[in-house]
Amino acid sequence: MDCDVAIIGGGPAGSTLGSLLKKYNPQLNVAIFERETFPREHVGESLLPPISRILEEMGCWDKVEAANFPIKVGATFRWGKQPELWNFEFLPAEQFVEEPRPAKYVGQRTRTAFQVDRSVYDTVLLDHAAELGCDVRQGLKVSAVKTDDDAVTGLELESGETVNARYYVDASGNSGILRRALGIGCQYPSTLRNIAIYDYWQNAEWAFKIGVGGTFISVLSVGYGWLWFIPIGPTRTSIGLVVPAEYYKKCGKNIDELYLQALGEEGIVRDRIKNATRENKLTTTRDWSFLAERQAGQNWFLIGECAGFADPILSAGVTMAHIAAQQCAYTILELDRNKLDANWLKHEFQARQTQRIKTHIRFGDYWYTANEQFKELKEFTLTLAQDIGLEMSPEAAWAWLASGGFIDEELSYGAGGYSLGAIKAMSDHLGSVRTESPFETNNVFKLDMTGASWKERADYAQGRVKQSQSYVRGSSVLPVDGHFDVVLGLLQRTSDITDLIGVLTSSLEAQVLDVASREEMLHRAVQVIEALVADGWVKCSYNPNRPLWTPTVKERTVRWNQEPLTLTP
Numbered sequence: 001m002d003c004d005v006a007i008i009g010g011g012p013a014g015s016t017l018g019s020l021l022k023k024y025n026p027q028l029n030v031a032i033f034e035r036e037t038f039p040r041e042h043v044g045e046s047l048l049p050p051i052s053r054i055l056e057e058m059g060c061w062d063k064v065e066a067a068n069f070p071i072k073v074g075a076t077f078r079w080g081k082q083p084e085l086w087n088f089e090f091l092p093a094e095q096f097v098e099e100p101r102p103a104k105y106v107g108q109r110t111r112t113a114f115q116v117d118r119s120v121y122d123t124v125l126l127d128h129a130a131e132l133g134c135d136v137r138q139g140l141k142v143s144a145v146k147t148d149d150d151a152v153t154g155l156e157l158e159s160g161e162t163v164n165a166r167y168y169v170d171a172s173g174n175s176g177i178l179r180r181a182l183g184i185g186c187q188y189p190s191t192l193r194n195i196a197i198y199d200y201w202q203n204a205e206w207a208f209k210i211g212v213g214g215t216f217i218s219v220l221s222v223g224y225g226w227l228w229f230i231p232i233g234p235t236r237t238s239i240g241l242v243v244p245a246e247y248y249k250k251c252g253k254n255i256d257e258l259y260l261q262a263l264g265e266e267g268i269v270r271d272r273i274k275n276a277t278r279e280n281k282l283t284t285t286r287d288w289s290f291l292a293e294r295q296a297g298q299n300w301f302l303i304g305e306c307a308g309f310a311d312p313i314l315s316a317g318v319t320m321a322h323i324a325a326q327q328c329a330y331t332i333l334e335l336d337r338n339k340l341d342a343n344w345l346k347h348e349f350q351a352r353q354t355q356r357i358k359t360h361i362r363f364g365d366y367w368y369t370a371n372e373q374f375k376e377l378k379e380f381t382l383t384l385a386q387d388i389g390l391e392m393s394p395e396a397a398w399a400w401l402a403s404g405g406f407i408d409e410e411l412s413y414g415a416g417g418y419s420l421g422a423i424k425a426m427s428d429h430l431g432s433v434r435t436e437s438p439f440e441t442n443n444v445f446k447l448d449m450t451g452a453s454w455k456e457r458a459d460y461a462q463g464r465v466k467q468s469q470s471y472v473r474g475s476s477v478l479p480v481d482g483h484f485d486v487v488l489g490l491l492q493r494t495s496d497i498t499d500l501i502g503v504l505t506s507s508l509e510a511q512v513l514d515v516a517s518r519e520e521m522l523h524r525a526v527q528v529i530e531a532l533v534a535d536g537w538v539k540c541s542y543n544p545n546r547p548l549w550t551p552t553v554k555e556r557t558v559r560w561n562q563e564p565l566t567l568t569p
């Protein structure tokens, strides 16, 4: 069997890749081999908002929305300094408007996520890939990957068939069959060694009902680990316990006893499952963070979980799988156009995936070290903090979090998908991150480009990879694009913050009619300035003859990579 692209695995990574390849080039011959026959159960149910945009791009948002999954508006945590619950929201819950479902991908729904039953979600996605023209073979395992040095030369299927393709993509999740065949090693950047124990429940009560179908997931610490509570359908809820593997070995209980003990001890979960029925599908899996040492080679790519994994505390795995698949699709399409250097395209793909996975692993570590609710695990979090070199002073924590730079090439300005403002808002609960703003004591913000050089960075948009300019200095990168471009232009004109905000505000008033959008854009520009300061691109000082300026927005919602500002001051 010959095809252009052979994809191993029909999970979210494989079906996203297949769908986007066919969307942008219907002539491509794309095959997806999936060893299971869907629907099949899978853990990883709490999604993040950036996925919604990719679903819309794939042309499958309406199908996912029609499945009537709960809408994730945020998360409730018992985590950090105090035992009290606190919320993190994608948009303020009280602003969530009650609207009928199924809804379109517009307005508030562009900021929310889904909580999904993966047996349904993955089936919707794989069927969609087939509808777009992918040759989807379910119940057919890839039994071997043939290689020659760094090239893949073919796949062998359980049926005895052989597959020859121009590109091979490993989307086989934790099997990593192609990765293993090529002998690609893995790094384990974190010393977290957790296991997860989970089951499904019918008719558990939701903690919150927001509008039509909206809710929060819950992440609740118990002294020796944490519980997730994720409604994944109108009546079905996923409840899991995460504990260090060491703790499980020493606790003297079997998996079932430990699971039920945790559910019984956590009052909130206990109340919510009072009238619920357990499905008795108890499953245990290890969830150790890792990163594959290579992500792309001569004619192959790794995407999704086979390329790396970050602890589930951030609910980011499926998001990273969708994003990697999207960037892989664009890279293959661009390789076929033959306009950009092939090595540069693969190098950019690899660098972007590596940075994303590493940042999430680092941010996951930070979450664990900042949790004082782990009564039996104090030693564990202390050791973890020492292992990663994280002293618990706010300055050290801030510098450590930023050790890949607060600004990354995806035009974001935060860490682990969280904006700087969100990290600061969380630090009220987690502690140990510097929270003061540079605007509190400074009014002069001066660009410092000393020692910077230029580099071409990949800009992934609308099926294309484009070359955009960015500055680099050491490990810091400064994209000259979107909102960064706007802010850099302003900083070249003035370093006085009051003047700068004045110019920006009047440009916004001239170009953007809607007040809420103007405020949002101003807020983003301010975040960019703060990220530039944190990464050393802007030096700030105080001029006693000029006033200080105070930002008006105090952030309590999560903001993910946003569309670039289109403003031209």
Ligand SMILES: Cc1cc2nc3c(=O)[nH]c(=O)nc-3n(C[C@H](O)[C@H](O)[C@H](O)COP(=O)(O)OP(=O)(O)OC[C@H]3O[C@@H](n4cnc5c(N)ncnc54)[C@H](O)[C@@H]3O)c2cc1C
Pocket: 008, 009, 010, 011, 012, 013, 014, 033, 034, 035, 036, 042, 043, 044, 045, 046, 047, 048, 140, 141, 142, 143, 171, 172, 173, 174, 175, 176, 177, 196, 285, 286, 287, 303, 304, 305, 306, 312, 315, 316, 317, 318, 319, 321
């Ligand atoms: C305990 C735990 C909790 C998690 N919680 C979350 C969460 O809340 N939110 C989140 O976003 N992520 C979470 N994740 C991560 C999430 O599950 C994964 O990141 C996600 O499923 C990765 O998608 P994928 O498409 O790469 O792989 P998968 O979804 O695993 O798909 C891979 C597919 O490849 C197939 N396959 C494997 N080998 C072969 C072969 N040889 N031939 C053919 N087919 C093959 C498999 O059958 C499978 O269908 C969690 C993970 C764990 C372990």
